[in-house]
Amino acid sequence: MPLKQPIGQKRLTNVAIVKYKKKGNWFETACYKNKVVDWRNGTETDLDEVLQTTAVFKNVSKGVLAKEKDLVDAFGTNDERAICTEILTRGDLQVSEKERKLEYENLFKGVATVLSEKCVDPNTNRPYTITMIERALKDVHFNVDPKKSAKVQAFGEALPLLQERFSIQRANMRLRLKLAAACKDEIQSRLAEHKVIVESKEADGATVAIVCQADPGLYQVLLALVRDLGKGHGHLEVVSLAVQREGMSGEGQASGDIQGILKEQQRASELSQVPYVTSQPASTTGRLRARSEEDSMAEVSYPRGPISGIPDDVTRKPMFLEIDGLQPGWEVELTKRGESGVVDAVFFSPSGEKVGAFVQARRAALSASKKAAAAQSTVE
Template structure:
């Protein structure tokens, strides 16, 4: 009877996230825990032991084949596997399965479309497009998501491309300009050159205050002009939309919504507010009308309704925002506080884009 020989020199790793780096023509891999690589790269996760399954460098993780010391020295100049793991973790390519990659691309496509919707309006009606319309236009220009580029940067590229084919433009920002009255003539001349829309003027003593709307790309130039004129600039709104929704005659022929009904709020913050209001019941009050039993969310420290509302609550921006705060060991916010906190974060983030 023949003898069966079992392999004993291999260490097989399964159900892991593999980060791969090719250097000097040699492939190196490390085994990480799922969903931890992106947390490490974004700075949320600080403990390396929570990211790496083992501080070992492989040439093939799935087969458990270790990298040779001479290959490590040739490629990295050292055989210190801890240092090499850090370099691969920071510079390597995360290997994901087909369905997981498809899900990530789909979510990023949606994120990009949301940013485009928040930053643009119809140039003919000065009203915002809906998210479904933006996604349809992105499909028409054959936009492909780049997983290695940020959503905000790709959204700005999408806006430029859409402007070549459709009536779309960046939504203006509303600012208040305050400066000495004797310097106002130079400012007014420049505002006319920028085609800025004057909302109001207010004279108080020797100071003149002008509220106007202008293109976000002119923010830096306007701020520099105000400084040279001994004035100051104050942002009132990062995105201004007209009331209601844009006309969809040309781009939304198959939408199952009557034309007289608005399909989306005019402002993204208002949209978030309405979603939160639908999913929010009184916080801290367990008594409900009738016999419906409320379920409490421990993350948000609030009662959110029955089982269906409880499931919907987990998809809400309120719950997601408190989940992020929980990872940073911060106390949960109420729905109203969450809305204000997210609006403040978005305003600060948008200031980085005014140079485009």
């Protein structure tokens, strides 16, 4: 009589289980952790990157597969990929407390990142750091909803809460409108109605091009306006999604909490000689006046030169050096403002082109680094 040996089992590891009940039976799929949320958000579209196996289980933990008869009765098919897709879409994701906490933290940071990239302090037109936004969100007791995206919560829920406590608003978009020259007066009148800030106008005889700043909520309105006045021949181009000044609002503060932000805003408001209002944006005139006064007191603390040459006592030097690591040859100029002591950094690409703040410079350097890596892999 042959000796019966135990059959080895290959255990599923790093598994997330999605459960779904249909026609009285429970069905489960084994997925990779963190991939289910990406699938539901549309970030991940490759099913093979989400599922550990296309098999449909009765119990993943015990390795019990669902019977084919139960699959046909419940789903009307035995196509396991189609069934797994339905379970992924409609089922309940089983996550541990640790995973739930990590998901919450990532989503919370995502909301803060969106606000930092797309919003500004109206007194200075500078963005807040992600850390300052995170602390402010905690101070106003903001809680994220795992069922909503970071962008939806940032603008729909978090921003109104923050505006009750301190000055913050959506950064304007920079747009370029191109229309027939005959529409020049009409378009300028309509832009004035919507309180759009016109930066420049260029006319070449047949056409007129206007560069302006507008609230993001006006984009669809302006697009419809260009189409209407241009009779199908008008053109609206997004030059910048968020118009922000170089540097960070409240930069150099030790605490970075909401009280520190409020103090910084109070000082900026006094410089601009306009009443301090925390829930309403400062006037454009006040912002320009404060900007001109600050600019007149600015002094160059580090003339344009290589990033590696920045003095070691500049706290942001290690962060700036990241750009050189991505693409060598960048230069920077540091300017210190008189009363506020805020240091502005303006970056110049290896070709000598003025790029702007750290965020834009890092994005450009990262893009160049990726292109260089892709070109190298093609050669190899």
